[in-house]
Amino acid sequence: MRFSPLLDELIKSLQVLPGVGPKSAQRMAFALLERQRAGGRKLAHVLSRSLDHIGHCRQCRTFTEEALCPLCANPKRAANGQLCIVESPADVVAIEQTGQYRGRYFVLMGHLSPLDGIGPEDLGLDRLADWLAAEVFEELILATNPTVEGEATAYFIADIARRQGVRVSRIAHGVPIGGELELVDGNTLSHSLMGRKAFAD
Amino acid sequence: MRFSPLLDELIKSLQVLPGVGPKSAQRMAFALLERQRAGGRKLAHVLSRSLDHIGHCRQCRTFTEEALCPLCANPKRAANGQLCIVESPADVVAIEQTGQYRGRYFVLMGHLSPLDGIGPEDLGLDRLADWLAAEVFEELILATNPTVEGEATAYFIADIARRQGVRVSRIAHGVPIGGELELVDGNTLSHSLMGRKAFAD
Structure with a gap:
């Protein structure tokens, strides 16, 4: 005692x-x-x-006390034709706060991590494949974290989506707004260079 | 939301x-x-x-789900005639683990802090005075923390005890065992010098 x-x-x-x-x-x-x-x-x-x-939304897997979360239940969101893949419910909130995205989400609740025994089924990727087969999506946006596991997960999901003929995009990685080049790590800076775009007038 | x-x-x-x-x-x-x-x-x-x-022991004020905590309910402890004053139940556990003390405790559940509105009644010092008046103690050991508030609290309690004719002692402060003089702060070192004792053969 x-x-x-x-x-x-x-x-x-x-x-x-x-x-x-x-x-x-x-x-x-x-x-x-x-x-x-x-x-x-x-x-x-x-x-x-x-x-x-509190359980998981039966469509997007985010936490909710309803069968369908408010975003999935919203018909305007369904009409939009975009699907954004994120790792956690907190990422949904972060993207919603930008006000830039009006589509639906699929929340992985983690990332592929074979060493921890987390495989595709644990992330609900079988359900994602069914969903992509059952509904017509214009675009699937990969917004997993820019970590080794997040990138591997993004590649895996891109494969599934392409097999269903869905266009796949990845959110841009580069120098954060308000950041100083001098303080940005080399990896981010090389991503930023490789991802350069024509300068808009 | x-x-x-x-x-x-x-x-x-x-x-x-x-x-x-x-x-x-x-x-x-x-x-x-x-x-x-x-x-x-x-x-x-x-x-x-x-x-x-879980409430407070009606004698020593520590956390317990009984009316009297196991230490206060132990007749051997009562026969010992010593009372140790500490700031928190965690301090009781720390002192018990030394195995050096066999008396009872009084747990202040904090220290005097006029700026936070914590006065003598909040520390149960009226009850402590009643206890010292009702029972004969040989020694009261002040083991409050060696902080400004802990010292002030110790002085305040020493006054109460002396008025009841109880002998008062303070635990020793100095260089921790296993510590190096070089790394000990000046305040502790000067306490350690002032509190020096005759060297035992």
Whole structure:
């Protein structure tokens, strides 16, 4: 025993959270018991309700408590004919905030990672193939992260899409707006050079 | 709306935890929903049970789900005649692990901090005074942290104890065991010099 049995159990349970070790869990438990009892009760309630009700959208796989997420349920989005592939629900929010995209999404909930045992089925790529076969899309936009795994995943999905005759594009990678050339890493800069476009007047 | 209403609420509720901002809360929510549903359910359950049942020991104020914590309920501890004052339940655990102390504790659950509105009543010092008046103690050991607030709190409590005729001591401050003089800060080193003792043969 370190603390009382129930407090020990609380500290252990809090370590299920990513990035929370024994010390932070102890600090969290003390803070909740000492100053945040109302907030803690709310958290316990919302957490249990979320785990009971939040599942995946049956079309795009993002988190939602409905069968279809609001974006997939929107007929204007369906009429647009574009499909954007992202790794996480947070990427959907980031792209939505640009206001530049009016199509639908497919959320992989990760990327291909054979070493971690994450294969195409875990990313729902069989369902994506079915979707591309069942509906006519004008364009599939690959917006996976520009990491080794993200690129490999993008190549894999491009293959599936081309087999269905869908045009495939990849979001541009290069020097970030407001960034200084001097501070940008060489890899990004060489992408930026290779991806150069005719200068618009 | 950023995510679904329930997911937004979960991300907001997680921010009640100390050191958790919007980004970490989002990462925690995704991890729980994606990979840790069983752990999350356990956390919700244990958290709600802890908030319902864990209170303060009516004697020493530490966290416990009983009326008296195991240390206060132990008659051997009571017979010892020593009382150690600490700031937090974690300090009790740290001192217990040394195996050097067999008396009882009084846990302040903080330190005097007038700027944050934390006065003597918030630390239960009125109850401590009553306890010192009701029972005969041989020694009161001040083990508050060696910070400005911890020192001020120690002085305040020493006054209370002296008024009850209890002998007061303060744990030693100095160069930590295994530390190198060269790397110890000047303040600690001057404490270490002032607190020097006759060398035992």
